[in-house]
Amino acid sequence: MKARFFAALVASAFLVPGAIAAVSGPAGTVFDNDAHLKAQLSNTSPNKIVIDGELITRVTGPDGAFTQQNTDDGALLITPLTGQNFTLFLETANGIGASIDVTPKPGDGKTLRLIPASAPVKANPDAKAWEESQPWEKTLVSVARTVVNGGVPENYTEGAASRGPTYSPAAGVLLTPERQLVGSHLRVMRYRMKNTGYVTRPLSDKQFWQKGVRAVMLSTHILYANGEGFVWVIFSTDAEGGA
Structure with a gap:
């Protein structure tokens, strides 16, 4: 199904919990x-x-x-x-x-x-130049369309899926990180989502929003019991949120 997305130009801040194990x-x-x-x-x-x-x-x-x-x-x-x-x-x-x-x-x-626990951030001047070469909304649209179609945005690099940002949305579905693409101001995570419950679960883009998220794309807005789908989430890598 065709993915839909929304963009939220917000501050980017990720809370990383302590881990001594x-x-x-x-x-x-x-x-x-x-x-x-x-x-x-x-x-x-x-x-x-x-x-x-x-x-x-x-x-x-x-x-x-x-x-x-x-x-x-x-x-x-x-x-x-x-x-x-x-x-x-x-x-x-x-x-x-x-x-x-x-x-x-x-x-x-x-x-x-x-x-x-911290997602890696490396300098990527080529991706930075591309991201800043057009209006910000156009950059988000381009990144969204590219990743939903299985592509890689210009000059983005692959990152370990396990090293994504801390992400706990209120969507109520099981999320498994499967791919990470890293630019300069933005990083994209693709999660496999699964409805582990026994009733059909309606989904909306806003259920996947949290601080630091710039855009969300869902492969479906309905997950039946044991159903699976994908969600692509575009995060800001900027400490102060502005690009």
Whole structure:
């Protein structure tokens, strides 16, 4: 069905909740920058630590407590060489950091997937020039039409879907992030939405609005029980909201 959208020129501000958690496995643990985490790692098999959308560039810990090796995609392979607890400090190329209290135990190796709570913002002068080359409403319309048709706006780049802005609209449907496209002033998230209830749920664009949202496009305005659809949300990346 043809998607509809509305544009709201509002301030952009995202509230990122604190996250100090025990890291248990590959499902993913959201963390604030410089968070203090806990994890049990095998000291008889290699373990893998992945920070979504990031390259781990610095690893610090007690001398002789572990072996380490980076993978080609920037993850960390690590094997504790001790049975004693120790603290590991990780830092990425983009300045994202975390400390992990490691408890070594014999057993199978684990994959720890860490998801930074903050959405990455990188300079993109080419996208900035395109976004500012026309009236703002025209930019929003162009971005909306392009992403709904499966395209990528001019000079936008792909980002990890798990690294989108904090988003909790009052729509009452389950949202699963599937794609992120990042420009300069704007970023676009595509979510798969599912009605997990037993009754038909009518949907309106305004149910998906919250502070920082510039436009919403729905693939359908009715979701039957167990029905699925898509919603594209255009967020502002500007701290003060103006483009």
